[in-house]
Amino acid sequence: MGSDFTQQIRDKAKELLEKGTVECVIGYETGSDGFSARPAFIYEPAEVERLVFDNTCSHNLVKYLLNKKGKPTAVIVKGCDSRSLNLLLSEKQIDRDNIFIIGVVCPGVVEWGWNNRSDQLQIRCNWCRQHNPVIYDFLVGEPVTEGPPDDFADIAAMETKSTEEREAFWREQAEHCVRCYACRQACPGCYCIDCFVEQLDPEWVGIRIAPEENLMWNTIRAFHLAGRCISCNECERVCPVNIPLSLLNRRIEREVLGLFDYRAGMSEDAVAPLITFMKDEKLGIGE
Amino acid sequence: MSVDNGPLIIGFLCNWCSYAGADMAGTSRAAYPANIRIIRVPCSGRVDPLLIVKCFEEGADAVLVAGCHPGDCHYNEGNYYSRRRFALLRALLDFMGIEKERFQVEWVSASEGKRFAKIVTKFTEEMIERGSRKAS
């Protein structure tokens, strides 16, 4: 897979740059540890040989498009990443006309860290039902059949705990949190100029690193992604203290799926569930 | 907190229906426990989840949001949005250890003064039974 995908991506990137279709191709290259992929920004046709695609290509490169507004850019997306493209298109953050999408049928990505490789798939790949990109201009790989619907077993397991246990669990997580905001920086859906957490007036979250403030941050971070999270799980991957953020995201995702039959980022003109409504729906609120 | 005995309940009431309903409870002298503190908002759709989470993180025992009945919103649609938003928020808070019973959303019209008193009474009693969040 790897070398074939890599070659196709290099060829396409070369063509796009030579023709001047795009100014830049955002893809992956091998990092300085010699095996793990890191984002690469290719501006010259001669440089395309740097591009690779393998099962360490974890980053959601769509986030970088936010810095390329108004500039024709190509981006390499896996299935999950492609959903964030739709999200940003529907939220008018990027311009479809300026983007060339190289979609890759994702074989799954493995756990890795600095100088630390494993063959184990990342947890997001376990619940992934979007190996095929949902939007692309050029597709690398043969579309695969997606698995059966997600059973959200991780969420169900958490829910077997009592409320007190859950409160204690999250309080402990909050005690670890150092509010580095890496989760936010990695998230394609987090693009506010002024994040609520850093606003001083209103001061929603106090500056002290304390469990209450950290919980406020983590709760609202997850809620701001309600109906928008596309499950790339980059937030959790980059968390330096290993807070299981996917549990929060996926708890809401399950609710959104159940109540509104909605999955974020499946089309570029989708309307997110919290900015629309149906008059006669029963949601267990005020009934 | 100056509620010496019993839970602190914060109520966000929409100006047009529920706040007026609470006024109606007053004019008809429909008594209820004094634990609730009411904040007036134009519409239940103005109640930001940030405010609710903030209430809980700062130690409030319970939050009540009340708005016009669906279909009766003074702004036509506001409560339809809040209904969706709070359905999700309630699930998330419960998942994070704030029991969904502590966050209640009700539709109260301007004429339902007695019902408002009943809702608050029941809610307060439930919260007394559950005990303070800080104590737990």
Added chain:
Amino acid sequence: MSRIGVFVCHCGTNIGGVVNVPEVVEAARHMPLVAYADANKYTCSEVGQASIRDAIREQRLDRVVIASCSPRMHENTFRRTVAAAGLNPYLLEISNIREHCSWVHSDSKDATAKAIDLVRMAVAKVARHESLLPKQVGLTKRALIIGGGITGIQAALDIASAGHEVVLVEKEPSIGGRMSQLDKTFPTLDCSACILTPKMVDVAQHPNITLLTYSEVKEVRGFVGNFEVDILKKAKMVDYVKCTGCGTCWQACPERIPSEFDMGLGSRPAIYIPFAQAVPNKPVIDIANCRYEKYLKWKETEEGPEPPQCRICEGVCPTEAIDRSQKDEIITEKFGAVVVTTGFKTFDHSVYGEYGGGRYPDVISSLELERLMSAAGPTGGEVLRPSDGSHPKNVVFIQCVGSRDDKVGRPYCSKVCCMYTAKHAIMLREHDHEVQCYVFYIDVRAGGKDFEEFARRAQDETGALYLRGRVSQIYQEGKNLKVLGEDSLIGRPVEIEADLVVLATGMEPSDNADLIAQKLNISYNTYNFLIEAHPKLRPVETQTDGIFVAGTCVGPRDIPDCVAHGGAAAAKVVALLSQDSLTTDPLTSIVDPMKCVGCFACKEVCPFNAIDEQVTRDKRTIASINESLCKGCGLCVVACRPGAVNLRGFTSQQLLSEVLTLVRG
């Protein structure tokens, strides 16, 4: 630093009898930023208000909290009080310690503690209040009326007579609407045309009214006082300056098309006026049916057989008024107010299989009967059976066809059918003394001035037989119709041999009422009737300021109600247009352009289309609020993740201050 004054009201014993007011005042004195606190026996009294004004001046207070009754009670009173002392009226916050405290709590200690909390919250909030100034916006002193039926005519005449310009848009070639199709009107039996036509002429001749017939509203932009409306003027193919309305053309035209005005019972030419008293009394060419226009269309492709050329009208017109170069045209006009009077159509009874599903020619609708009765109708006023032109002797009326019937999705009562059927029974008997009428009804609803007497007259004087019950089947037998029904009062089946069956078809909104409502951003119900701002107290207003509704587009009603409704809408429009500028409530949303990311979630949720797109100097597309449209609901604020939108009077800072004051104590 702010200097906040707190005034706690005893409200006699209403508050003071439960809440320890001196204790609340003492507590208030120690709250942050509070410079002064005092109590009043009755704050709303002149003495109480004077003491606040004096304190503001003497203590140099710059913000005021009044702890008293509900803000829904006296907020405006107290805004005027503080304004009289030179403060901005929006630097006031009311703490509701009566309805929300003393009246619902009996324990003095608890109530006092709560009152102190409520005052503290108000103090925290008022500290974040800002001076706000209402904005003045200009307005265009013109009104647009959509629909030229009796309601629209009345509204147009009333507004125009008050001295304002009116544009009346009507989609048909003539104004007059449904009323012009009627023969007589209940309960007075005066001739519909005789009372309507003079009003139509008044419209045409009024110096303040511009009549745009054969025209439709395409798009509406703007807000109260400042609407901009695109109006489509369909090509009439006749130059109305040259045309004298002599009628030579429509008499000469060889084409025959079923007449819409006569409900298809008669025919009209392709160049036509819908009826003799039409206003304007000048014809239009029906392009779809004109022979020459068909020929021109054929010439574009030359497919199929060549249709005949005609152009007879052009040949006979003495003033050369036929102008085939006319094209559909869209004009844009400005208005300060809009009145929607798009009226009704009758229910299509063909969905009723038991009544023949529209297959039997002698089962007709009540509006068809009106045309048959009319002296200007297709039969010259003789009621003749559509099938064979004979005089019907046994006539069966069936009530509630498309009314009060869940089965066809029309559960509402159409209000006029009982009365017009009584009229029909009386009139038929007047036309022909041998006629026997049978009326199948559910109830006779005759609520209205002289209505009950009129309905009785139909039964007592004309011998119409009223049978309480539904008709289960109608079928053709020979030349006549067999009507099978039930008289539920005696519990027996009834069988009547009828020459003619008249269905009292109910009212439903005109076609495209929903589309017009969407263009105007007003609401409509499941039947497409438009929804008024309040069913009782604001019957002609809508949720969108400056847009008014009247007549049968709102719900079924009779002619006098429509006239009254049209007049009511006119009064509202006149009141609006008689102002020199409009004052907007300053409690609206605002956008911080530095924080807006341009996702337009706010625009998606705004119920009032109050969010516009705006391009900044650094080329970012961001949201901006149209303060004239914004009603201050705050939905946009919550939809905005980056916190770029805020709501004046209920800012995030203010609400958060209230929460924090409370929880942190």
